[in-house]
Amino acid sequence: MEFALALGAFVAVIMIAVQMLIAVNAQLDVDLMAREAARVAIRAADPTASARRTVTALDRSATVEVTTDGLLVTVTVRRSTPGLAQLVGLDTVEGRVVMALEPP
Secondary structure (H helix, E strand, O other): OHHHHHHHHHHHHHHHHHHHHHHHHHHHHHHHHHHHHHHHHOOOOOHHHHHHHHHHHHOOOOEEEEEEOOOEEEEEEEEEOOHHHHHHOOOEEEEEEEEEOOOO
C-alpha cells in the first residue's frame, strides 16, 4: 500500500522534471535562433528579411521581430512551448538579442 503511494509521488516528480527540461530546451532553442538571426542580420543589406529567412529555416513555427535603429539590430524570436508547460502558463518562450550593425 505504501509503495503504491510512493510510486505515484515519484512518477509525478519525474514528470514535472521532464517537463521542466523540455521548457528549458525550448528556451535554449529560441535563444540560439535569435543569436543566429542577429549574426546574419548585422552583415546583410536587408537585416529584416535575412533574419526572417534564418529563423524560418531553423523553425517554421517561430515568429520573428526585427528592429534596427541605425547602429543596432534587435532580433526577438517567439515560439510556443511544447509539452505540458502550457498548462501552467508558459505559453511561449522568447529570445532577444541585440548586436551592432557591421559596416558594408
